[in-house]
Amino acid sequence: MSSKSALLRSARLILVGAPGVGKGTHTERMLKRYPQLSSISSGDLLRENVRNKTPLGIQAESIMKRGELVPDTMILRLIRNALANKGWLIPREGVKPVTLNSAPPSAEPSNLPQDDIVNISPPLDAEYDHSEHPDASFILDGFPRTASQASQLDKLIPINMAIHVYTPTEVILDRICNRWIHPPSGRTYNTTFNPAKVAGKDDVTGEKLVQRDDDKPEVWKARLKQFEEAAQPLLEHYDKMGVLWRVEGGSSDEISPKIFAEFEKRFGA
Template sequence: MQLRRAARLILVGAPGVGKGTQTERMLKRYPQLSSISSGDLLRDNVRQRTPLGIQADSLMKTGQLVPDNMILRLIRNALTTRGWLIPASGAETLTLNSSSTATSHIHADSDPSSLPPLHAREDYDYSDDPDASFILDGFPRTSDQATQLADLLPINMVIHIHTPTSIILDRICNRWIHAPSGRVYNTTYNKPKVDKVDDVTGEALTQRDDDKPEVWERRLKQFGETSAPLLEHYDKQNVLWTVEGNSSDEITPKIFEEFGRRFGVH
């Protein structure tokens, strides 16, 4: 299906809600959509030994978090490289392997806060071509990050995927695996023939430590606390749309309908 204008999209949802599944389905249905993952950008820069990648790698090796200003630079560089974010006259264009003065001084032991400030929104033009459509994955996660991202370009749709906590817990915490083969069972809808025994080998099934109810309850509670201000931020921008459902198959058609209404060719 073709798009009539650029979609700059973020999916927000609790762990286990199926954001990855929805992203894959949207990319398949709308070929003009691309996925931009902050995690992938970070790994690419580390592998290519760019100035930002070298510094990020140093931080991660010492157990530190990569700061927002570095992630924003990775996103900006990806968008400018694709021609979707166009620096105005006098603003600087950076690529992954840029050796410009803005990045050439960056060293592994530099203080991330010493990076030059990002340009403001008025220093950029952003493409509204349908081929400049993307789903941004992994950023922003907080309202403060969303505010910083808005200084680069405006997000024009935020899909909040909501599935009841009880359904997520039932889906995840009833999951059992045969570790050697990777086979996955679920006692709700994909039971093994014999309880907690692999169908093929007869060996015992196990449950991952991070699939236990108490672990997921903590994760879901934490998500609810951190996501509320982010959702409120985008609600005030009039770009938030919430979809509810108990399964990915129930949610996907609703997303397709609303996304197509906003961005598709009529």
């Protein structure tokens, strides 16, 4: 296989896997290998809109300041607008497109009920055409995480490949529990396969290494339980749609070539 591969049709992906399974690594490798593939991150879209004070960003910031979760409908609107701005999602005749740069509501955001976001852009169940051009290919990161969210996303744009990345629990646990970092630089060490020259010390500065809270066994096991409870219905949803594909391996280097092969079989030349 070549280092860069062209796509023949639009690929719309999500990666599903337990915390620490390497979804970020696989996403980076796929983006590098397939130039037509983009990453659409719900978290990045949310932060970008809050920073740019778009109507949805103002609304989202108000909700977060109250200590509440941003509703699924708002995340879907952010995704919808990002795809529409790229020309990958086109409102059908009679649906007036509205950009996120429209003037913000005149009322104070904190006084606006959540349903007022309906006035900022067309309803989510409006009819849209999605582009099948190979350049309209993306990995959707951070959403959906539940079957309910997936059902809502289906009304907007159909995912045509859901990759379930599986690594045995004991392998992930061994990997993350042995991971230590140097916070100022971000340098990462692993006592099993990439140890520091001096135990507990950064190779460059000699400063103390620390373990992230997320990497502590009890924290990771709690996150795994939450993931499994939400993931099973999500995986079943995409299995019923006929787009679920499972890949298993003990490391990213073992799994990535399998993903490339299957992905190119479905979307490549």
